[in-house]
Amino acid sequence: MRIRHPAAIAASEITPRALFDRRREFLRASAGLALSTLVPQAEARLGPGKPSIYSTSEAPTPLKHVAGYNNFYEFGTDKEDPAQYAHALHTRPWTVSIEGLVQKPKTLGIEELLRLAPLEERIYRLRCVEGWSMVIPWLGFPLATVLKQVEPLGNAKYVELVTAAQEDTMPGVKRHVLDWPYTEGLRLDEAMHPLTLIAVGLYGDVLPNQNGAPLRLVVPWKYGFKSGKSIVKIRFTESEPRTAWMKAAPREYGFYSNVNPEVDHPRWSQATERRIGEFFKRRTLPFNGYGEQVAQLYAGMDLRKQF
Amino acid sequence: MNQAWLKPPIFIASLLPLAWYLWGLQADALGANPIEAVTRGLGTWGLNFLLITLTVTPLRKYSGWAWLARLRRMLGLFAFFYVCLHLTTYLWLDQFFDWTAIVKDIWKRPFITVGMTAFALLLPLALTSNNAAIRKLGGRRWQALHRSVYVIAMLAVLHYSWMVKADLAKPLLYAGLLAVLLGLRIGWRVRERNRQRNAIPPAKTRHTIPIGVRR
Numbered sequence: 001m002r003i004r005h006p007a008a009i010a011a012s013e014i015t016p017r018a019l020f021d022r023r024r025e026f027l028r029a030s031a032g033l034a035l036s037t038l039v040p041q042a043e044a045r046l047g048p049g050k051p052s053i054y055s056t057s058e059a060p061t062p063l064k065h066v067a068g069y070n071n072f073y074e075f076g077t078d079k080e081d082p083a084q085y086a087h088a089l090h091t092r093p094w095t096v097s098i099e100g101l102v103q104k105p106k107t108l109g110i111e112e113l114l115r116l117a118p119l120e121e122r123i124y125r126l127r128c129v130e131g132w133s134m135v136i137p138w139l140g141f142p143l144a145t146v147l148k149q150v151e152p153l154g155n156a157k158y159v160e161l162v163t164a165a166q167e168d169t170m171p172g173v174k175r176h177v178l179d180w181p182y183t184e185g186l187r188l189d190e191a192m193h194p195l196t197l198i199a200v201g202l203y204g205d206v207l208p209n210q211n212g213a214p215l216r217l218v219v220p221w222k223y224g225f226k227s228g229k230s231i232v233k234i235r236f237t238e239s240e241p242r243t244a245w246m247k248a249a250p251r252e253y254g255f256y257s258n259v260n261p262e263v264d265h266p267r268w269s270q271a272t273e274r275r276i277g278e279f280f281k282r283r284t285l286p287f288n289g290y291g292e293q294v295a296q297l298y299a300g301m302d303l304r305k306q307f
Numbered sequence: 308m309n310q311a312w313l314k315p316p317i318f319i320a321s322l323l324p325l326a327w328y329l330w331g332l333q334a335d336a337l338g339a340n341p342i343e344a345v346t347r348g349l350g351t352w353g354l355n356f357l358l359i360t361l362t363v364t365p366l367r368k369y370s371g372w373a374w375l376a377r378l379r380r381m382l383g384l385f386a387f388f389y390v391c392l393h394l395t396t397y398l399w400l401d402q403f404f405d406w407t408a409i410v411k412d413i414w415k416r417p418f419i420t421v422g423m424t425a426f427a428l429l430l431p432l433a434l435t436s437n438n439a440a441i442r443k444l445g446g447r448r449w450q451a452l453h454r455s456v457y458v459i460a461m462l463a464v465l466h467y468s469w470m471v472k473a474d475l476a477k478p479l480l481y482a483g484l485l486a487v488l489l490g491l492r493i494g495w496r497v498r499e500r501n502r503q504r505n506a507i508p509p510a511k512t513r514h515t516i517p518i519g520v521r522r
Contacts, residue, residue: 061339064339068338069338069340077473080338132340175474177473177474178473248473249473264415267417267418267470268416269416271408274340274342274343276339276340277339279342279400281403
């Protein structure tokens with residue numbers, strides 16, 4: 001007996017290849033349309049941003065996790081606290097003062113900062129010192145763009161980043177878990193490195209407050225805590241700044257804090273990590289997989305001692 | 308008064324934390340890092356049951372509800388149950404049974420060392436939580452063995468506080484509760500010793516103490 005197999009899908013039902021290839025654009029456009037008709041006052045989307053050669057092709061972590069599982073101790077020390085409380089953060093008006101060892105100190109408003117350079121999409125891995133990791137599509141521009149505005153002096157060797165400590169909006173600031181305001185720092189060559197990003201958005205949209213709105217640092221080869229959130233001041237210094245975590249536990253957190261599977265946190269191993277959404281753990285890569293771009297910054301240094 | 312009927316509902320209630328995590332896993336309701344949530348949650352419940360078990364005796368003494376003593380073994384075994392599950396999540400979901408890594412971890416990480424020590428000390432208590440063991444060991448020796456639960460609870464709180472990055476609020480809360488529970492027992496001991504010292508001495512020596520000196 002002859003069995004006929006009818007075609008499962010009529011040819012007319014199949015999406016033409018050209019349209020299929022543009023499906024993301026279509027979704028994005030329709031999402032944008034839906035948003036603009038439903039909430040006309042909603043902030044305009046920032047994205048999609050120029051694609052970057054520095055982006056990874058790994059699957060990005062879903063937005064609900066990127067914006068729902070955060071360490072932002074100013075809003076509380078539980079991972080869910082920032083998403084719960086950060087809506088109160090005042091993000092406008094917002095200025096960033098750039099000062100210290102510079103020719104032309106400046107205070108830039110967030111609007112000016114957003115006009116400094118075209119936004120790029122940088123899909124970076126993020127490795128937390130606690131042993132988990134994500135892949136996040138940031139929107140932003142190199143920190144170098146900002147630093148060049150003020151003409152650093154010859155003796156400037158480091159930049160210190162000071163972040164917001166709004167007592168009225170940040171419940172965590174009332175408790176002395178860390179020395180507020182939270183500060184971080186980079187050596188000048190690290191700060192000027194093209195991978196070092198000022199992020200103002202993620203997933204094509206304005207940065208959620210819990211991720212460090214309106215602007216934050218992203219240094220993808222270092223543990224996440226180096227990437228300070230909600231920055232209000234950038235100061236050029238000659239000596240190495242003492243960061244908030246170095247003050248809290250100098251034995252556990254060094255100035256460099258490069259992702260390094262060989263150098264354990266004194267209390268736990270850094271050899272592996274759990275990518276959010278995955279069951280098995282992954283091997284952690286030196287410099288979080290950015291060694292090709294940044295390893296030469298540390299040539300000749302003993303990274304066990306200068307951790 | 309016979310409160311035996313209370314045992315089954317308390318047994319069921321003691322399983323609710325486990326039910327919550329099992330439900331949460333399949334409903335994807337445990338946030339971005341469900342494995343971490345389960346590992347920490349089960350550890351917390353192990354510690355909760357340790358403290359609940361240690362509350363039984365003070366509560367019995369102050370309330371006069373003698374029947375509470377009958378719940379102590381079950382609650383203690385639930386502490387062991389949750390600690391076992393907590394340990395399993397570490398061995399399986401954190402280390403994937405990589406025994407060399409586990410041994411290294413126990414050796415190198417003080418908070419793991421302390422946690423493992425607490426588990427090793429808890430094991431004989433769980434194994435002797437039956438009437439046969441009490442008969443075999445004799446009441447006194449059994450009781451002496453089971454007093455190690457005080458040390459175990461202290462190690463458990465230490466294990467928790469050494470794991471935390473900066474915010475010690477919750478470990479300190481547990482430390483405070485434990486201090487109260489252990490402090491009560493020290494108080495009873497001191498009072499008991501004083502009572503014995505001031506008690507009427509044995510007949511043999513009674514007359515050697517001049518009347519009027521006592522009290």
